[in-house]
Amino acid sequence: METDKSKQYIYIVQASKEDTKCKIGKTNDLEQRLSTYNNTTGKSKENISQYLFTCEVSDMTQVEKDIKTQFSKLREQKSREIYFYNNDLLADYVNFIKSHKLFVKEIFVKEDNNPIIKIVPKTKPSLKERGISQKDVLERAKRVEYDEFYTRYEDVEKEISMYDKEIWKNKTVFCNCDDAVDEKNGKINEKRTSAFALFFINNFKNLGLKKLICTHYANKYDIFLAGKNGLVYVITYEMEKDGKIKVEKQSPENYDGSFDHPLSLKILNEEADIVCTNPPFSRMQDYWKIVIKSGKNFLIIANITNVKNQPYMSYIKTNQVWAGYNRVDWFQNPSRELTEAAGHWYTNFPIENRPKYELLKIIPLKNIPDKFKKYDDSKILMVDNCYIPSNVKKPFAVSVRVILNGILEKGYQLVENKEYVPYINGKRCFGRVLIKKT
């Protein structure tokens, strides 16, 4: 092992009993650092730490700092250097380090499927040689950030409890965006099962479901550790037999579990009655298009800003989609930390007496306090704080929250299929939505 103490190193290390995590750190002495890990790791001889990757850099503090920023969502805890691990993530960490401008040379890298560390030639292949660009590296990490938000059980429970139970009766529910199920001998491992799958399994009998079909997406950020192949789980409840939930796990050939894979589309179109999941942000447009076109009922999570984004607004304007009951502010990242994001439920199920109507203050314009009404440079009225003028015929601008609180069900309609961006004294204000009385 290279131990020139005048040099600076970045390493990725893993303890043999912690196969879903790794540590990424800096040191001037690789040998010493590894023996420190092995003197402390789990205080057990069986829990051996090994390097997965080591390299020399010209400024280890800076590189370590950049790794923390780049992979912030993949850290187990902000205060510790523990990162979520699987083989593909390791490749991402290594790619990032090797493409860093302060990278000097690679020293060790773990061979695939072989825990033994191998010494590789001390060369520095370019990004081009590895077929990726710096932009690819950054975009990949960004995609993780936006797609890998996992739904909390309580958010699924809270929303579903708002609807009439009858809507589920004798229905086949399809959860088609990485809704893995981990079941052994009739026991569900909750940590390795999506909140959607778990909720419907727990409430199968109560809701009177006919069938639940879930899929696992063959995704490198495999939070449920369901493996590298796309999977279909068919869940039924055999009341007349043993009264137990039956999970049949299928691994169809060449199936990646993508919602737009022909097999997923077949299930959607031929078997599903209701679609329910939290689709990936990066594929949201395609997802809405496919699910809406299928004509099935759905209850899904998406960003609050969908109500002011052109691709989604036409569905809202034509009454094919509307807001569900609740906002969803908290998700889990792949390291199972709570992460804030502006989510909301969207559906095509009837909404009964939306509790958020109470937030809407529909009153004559003259009664709206001055600080909550103003005109922009184009003389368009802008209202805030959920005030709505009851006696204005012309279009006026409101925030997305007003739409999500149900104003379109109160005798108002969208004016156009795009965001309205007001300017006041030439200064851009935050984007809104133009509505008018019907």
Ligand SMILES: C[S@@+](CC[C@H](N)C(=O)[O-])C[C@H]1O[C@@H](n2cnc3c(N)ncnc32)[C@H](O)[C@@H]1O
């Ligand atoms: C927002 S997460 C939600 C995961 C899970 N459904 C939940 O609610 O916790 C979106 C998931 O969709 C996965 N995904 C990405 N592209 C997909 C695709 N084409 N088809 C199905 N799932 C996909 C992502 O990897 C990620 O696991």
